[in-house]
Amino acid sequence: MRQATHRLTIRTGGKGLIPITHFVTDWITETGIVTGLLTVWCPHTSCSLTVQENADPTVREDIARFFESLVPEQAGRYVHSYEGPDDMPAHLRTMLTQSGLSIPVIDGEPTFGVWQGLYLFEHRRASHHREIVLHLMGEE
């Protein structure tokens, strides 16, 4: 049994879901670990992780619209607004989705379903460099 760690950097270009599955599966192959547990951690409080339908791009539009309505950007609604109207909604949208995910790895692949994709969910309007921490523990 052994472990490996890695840090990905992802440049976001405003709000939305950015597919990151391929970065993660490529790194698993590099480690040589075939059976184990993968953990993906997002060390930010204004972007998050989610697993979603990877086929129809309109799913991502519906998700964006849903979160705009569930956690509105609205002047005067939040006390904390140092960094603009998207500051506090970004924290709340992060809370309602995931900062981390742990996924079994079997036969050298994360056990995502056919329709599952892993996404970085950017909640800020401005472009950011986001770091993602990867950890894999298992056997060859």
Added chain:
Amino acid sequence: MRQATHRLTIRTGGKGLIPITHFVTDWITETGIVTGLLTVWCPHTSCSLTVQENADPTVREDIARFFESLVPEQAGRYVHSYEGPDDMPAHLRTMLTQSGLSIPVIDGEPTFGVWQGLYLFEHRRASHHREIVLHLMGEE
């Protein structure tokens, strides 16, 4: 230190919370692992996992009603609706709950609290065969 993996198949009969704690605890006993980390992964995008109160069945009714109201099935509300009015709400309800859970195992049991039960949360109206991936890493 060693690891074990397993796949459960669960037949759902429409929307609702299906208790799966016993399948998971039975499998842990079979592995012989006494201290470790259990991961439960749901490889679908229209059903999810949740840990909830396991005693009063009205809790599950309140949960169902709450999610119908938070993420309504409503014609014209979502662009993505290939598979009917429950298609996009199923993805959103999955996003707001869990696709995976990792739980410490001590003395051969997952460390669920007395009132905690593990549930598969089916979001589709039609009956489905759902697969759940289990992974356990630890020591005898």
Added chain:
Amino acid sequence: MRQATHRLTIRTGGKGLIPITHFVTDWITETGIVTGLLTVWCPHTSCSLTVQENADPTVREDIARFFESLVPEQAGRYVHSYEGPDDMPAHLRTMLTQSGLSIPVIDGEPTFGVWQGLYLFEHRRASHHREIVLHLMGEE
């Protein structure tokens, strides 16, 4: 590769976010494990875990207000109300946040970002003794 487990007890004084990062990092140091995977599990159904902005206290006020509005305490709204108007909302707020979190540990520290703090999110009005289960698997 080895593992360690621990149970924290935290006394809450009504609803709100209670910082617990320092309890967790102190315990990691005690274990002597430097690289590994930390899991924090909350074995209750009326309080939960969340990772949030740790600097500006008004973030916590905005979070409290947001959850009061998203999952209202309202007489007659829920069937399950044995323990008062905060009973069912506590279960629902737990479902929308986390019962467990797994975080990579590198250089003896969980890989939290600079602005990330780990919080116990108490959803009940009355004071409670809450237990948190910690599990760490890794190498020195």
